[in-house]
Amino acid sequence: MTHTTQVPHRRPVPDRSGAAPAAQPPARRRPASQQWAAWAFLTPVTLYLVLFYAYPLYRNLDLSLRHYTVRSFVQGDAPFTGLQNYRTVFDDPTFAPALLHTVVFTAVCLAFQYAIGLALAVFFNQHFRLSATLRALFLVPWLLPLIVSASTWSWMLNSESGVVNAALHAVGIDPVNWLTSPSWSLTSVIIANIWIGVPFNLVVLHSGLQSIPHSLYEAAALDGANAWQRFWRITFPLLRPVSAITLLLGLVYTLKVFDIIWIMTKGGPAESSTTFATWSYQLGFGNLLPAFGPGAAVGNLLVVAALVFGLVYVRVQRKQALS
Template identity: 85%
Template structure:
């Protein structure tokens, strides 16, 4: 038997004499006042919100504003730069240095990400065996990550020096001639890639090692009882269960590698002949590396890096959402 809901009876109420009386007026719902817990939550959120607004939202707004106006040194101080729209982006796209810088950025990012993740994963699996001195060796591997970048880049510049570097000295002992690591266009990009891989491996090691610690040992024991060897256990147990951690590691590594500036600038300054110029160094050189700075095009190149990082972040969120729904 189907039950249907009847609308409320809005007919006037009549008294004993037959006179109609108006229905009682509805009282407006009272607004709930914030409780002490809600005020405490807002108090904890306020510093984070202020920090994000001052150090992320406002600089991003200023960078977008710079890319849409024709700023000079005078107009930058006075704040009366004319609005030019997308002319700065057109200038960047038509610049002969755009294509080499784009190619170097892609190669630098892809190669660094691959080797940082591969070496970091191999070291994480190695240290997950819990042998003697594993904690000490893990601490030593963190040294490149803890050093200031200017120290690491200066050390690699000295090691790869064509005349007095220890790398060429080691190559000389095995009968290989000196290599112009930092002054030859064919080797400069390789040199900064090697230095950045060395700096980024410890981060991958720490994150992936923490992910390995969360995998239950019983899964490995069950796989061993089924006759799986070490490679099969890694392929069927370790790598699939490590995918969420791997995704976060690659995303953070991608964002970091896209904006790498100090290592390249200290070692090669983007040269020689722009052979190691990426979007990060090109943006700096346009905005601050000339006597007549081009603030607009420099900001436009920086915004391209922001858009690239944002696109990959959205792709990561979409993939994570699909995996959660499935």
Template identity: 90%
Template sequence: MKQTTHPPDHRSARVRNGAATAAPSPARTRTRRRPTSQQWAAWGFLAPVTVYLALFYAYPLYRNLDLSLRHYTVRSFVQGNAPFTGLSNYQTVFDDPTFAPALLHTAVFTAVCLAFQYAIGLALAVFFNQHFRLSATLRALFLVPWLLPLIVSASTWSWMLNSDSGIVNALASAVGIEPVNWLTSPSWSLTSVIIANIWIGVPFNLVVLYSGLQSIPASLYEAAALDGANAWQRFWRVTFPLLRPVSAITLLLGLVYTLKVFDIIWIMTKGGPADSSTTFATWSYQLGFGNLLPAFGPGAAVGNLLVVAALVFGLVYVRVQRKQALS
């Protein structure tokens, strides 16, 4: 009699003491792959950037937030045993009579500087886009205010706007205009620092917007001209719409820079007279370092308000860009 054989039942082999055990999955039996040389190289390139961001961005933000939530004195700042006070420093800032003027000055300073820097930079970019003779040389000369150190630019404007020996008042007197106390009058101090900051920021707008104009095909202008569009119509219907992405990033970077402007205002007016040109940037410095008894907590709180403002506008920009990409 022929005896038949059956293949072994693997299910019964997996039964141990009446309990079924699951077979090991293929994913578990696979050996873990070791990082390749390319992956190690990628991590090697990322490491310096990560360390830099952690040391010079993440840690200072953390320390500033910690300063704003504790009652720091000079002694506790050194010893590190400041008591936790929560949001009391922010309440102190909001109740301070300087808060409302500083907020207004920050808003006016930022809005006016952005508007004039963008408008003048766009006009110059369109002008230099004509590629006339000496256009490259003139563009290079317009970059000088941007390349100079801020302390040099601010000191130059302080000398030019000096009430007694400034060249601006000298020219005004030559044509019969009464001299103006640009830096010492509460009515003119904010205007003075706005003029200086516009002069410094125009070259940045010129460079970025000019690069955006170079990416617009010339065939579009030729087609618009064949359709009978004049120079203004070509600018409004062709140039301006195609520059919107470049304009958005230019305005965002200009906003972040203008919000934190400190050097120009401090060198020219120190936020005065009578806080007439005080912004959040100068006020934060005055609270933290400008007094014999520094208020580290409120000063850090004002600085955090600037960070939040820049973050909000950055998120708005990202949201608008995402909507434009989806549409």
């Protein structure tokens, strides 16, 4: 006689509140039609990234590692030289001034664009009459083509017929050679770039101010906080995430500014306003015998700088999210 062992039925273990956990439904696989639809949506984005980002970066890296001439650029038989183009760039006497000009141009533009944009954003956040109209007018420099803006500033800062020197003469100040003096050329392109970049900071920071609850300002006013204390204790801390992305995008844009500098000064006089962006163009396209390799190497230095700051931003944001 055989004995059959019965396995007892396991009941679901209730949680602390006494309720039995709900039964988990079996995982369902997506139908093939949905998978094909997902790939169909991803394909255009993937092709765009490959054609307009990955391939140009690969070609630029390949240019910087080979000795390209006009003939080898067409035929594609340039010899591999390794890091020789980078050594040529580092040993070039233009490298140190161009690096200094790039750092000064980027830092000064970012500081003034952010400060002026933040001040205007706080001002327009008061919602007074015609605030929307005036805010829209401030967007004009951002909407104009860069060639138009740069040409306008070149005319305004002209040493002989510019309106800026005419205004200085009217108040008894000697005219300044804004575009033809090595002492003022970098300042001139910085002023023009600040004017162009302020609207972007205004729009982004004003959008960030809209997300701050007005009740916080009312509570601070009841506690006796003045306008500066409300700004420093409420507005500025709550705008840090928006400020971080604004400064990062401004940094990436300012590092690669070429149109304004080239139209206004062409990096001169005597390379007094040459940055990495204009130097890369001069090496690759500004001479009768173009140096494609060194020009690509300078461009890659800009890419690496932007990538480093982007990684720093991601790391800081991740730390803030975890804390």
